[in-house]
Amino acid sequence: MNCKELAYMLADYFDGSMDPRLREELDSHIALCEPCMRFAKTYRTTCDKTRELRMDIEYQIPQDVRSRLENFVRSAALKYPEMVKEYRDQAEREQREKVEGLILAAIAGKLSSITALLVETHCAICPVCKVYFDGLPRAGSPAPGAPPTVIHSHVTRLMESLPPGEEFFLA
């Protein structure tokens, strides 16, 4: 081992993750090589001092920043439960529309090939969905209402397994 190799192994040497035999090799090099001894010592001291002086090295948050931040976050957080409700309602609405859109596309025969395949594979193992999809009205007849909850959740999961950016219908 030469000094260069030793220098690049010092992190492992000091964090204790080094193989004991390799460690012995480093120890005997350091014992005979003055520059390496100095190098290793100052490397170690650099690490120790960083930890010891942590409070001086860290940026302290100024008092005015602290109080502005507290006011801002607290007042925003108070409105949070309403925001969440609104957000969830909206997400649910959008999801319902998407599921109904998929069913309409299925009726119109406009599912993308990958979606059609997903539906078919799923129906092969899920009798409930098979009955539902087989029983869909033909194109042109009045649209069915919202699907039952179980169909809704299965179709949601099918759509989640589409690759990102992939649409379920044919343009």
Add this chain to the structure above:
Amino acid sequence: MSAERWKEDEVLLERLRKGAPEAVTELLRLFQGKIFNLAMSILKNESDAEEATQDVFMTVIRKADTFKGNSALYSWMYRICVNTCLMRLRGKRRNDTVSIEEFMPVFTEEGMHASPMDDWSKEVERKALNEELGQMIRKFTDQLSEKYKVVFVLSDVEGLSNEETAQILGLTVPAVKSRLHRARLYLREQLSRYLLEGKAG
């Protein structure tokens, strides 16, 4: 992660999800200093760091619902902070950083130390030097590019394990180790030059 730690995180998050005002206060008390420090070390500007810290807390409160307890709350927050800050840095002119290569140890072709080596480890034991030394460490590491800086701050200043740092930054453990080691080599060299100059002057 210890079971208690996980439980404490979970309790705090549950209260946050319900919008309990004391939970927000608690979250601020525990993390605002740490998050501000991390944001400052990446952004190097107080008003940017303040805005980033606000964003981090809002994201955490908003996403308390979706947090999965497979990492500690603090490492999740650090991750949000790093992402928020790096997004802010995008497109901005980077602050001047030094080339780390200039401060790597130099070796001869045979792999021996090529420059004279001074042992200053005894000198810095004097407590009187501590404040100055802390400021120098901060100044020197501030000049590092984010790539090294963030790893150094999380691992050596904040004291996280290499595994935690890797998880927060989405890096492999060997990548963290290598960046950390280079950051330390750089800092060791900067400190050597600084202390040697002090002696000469």
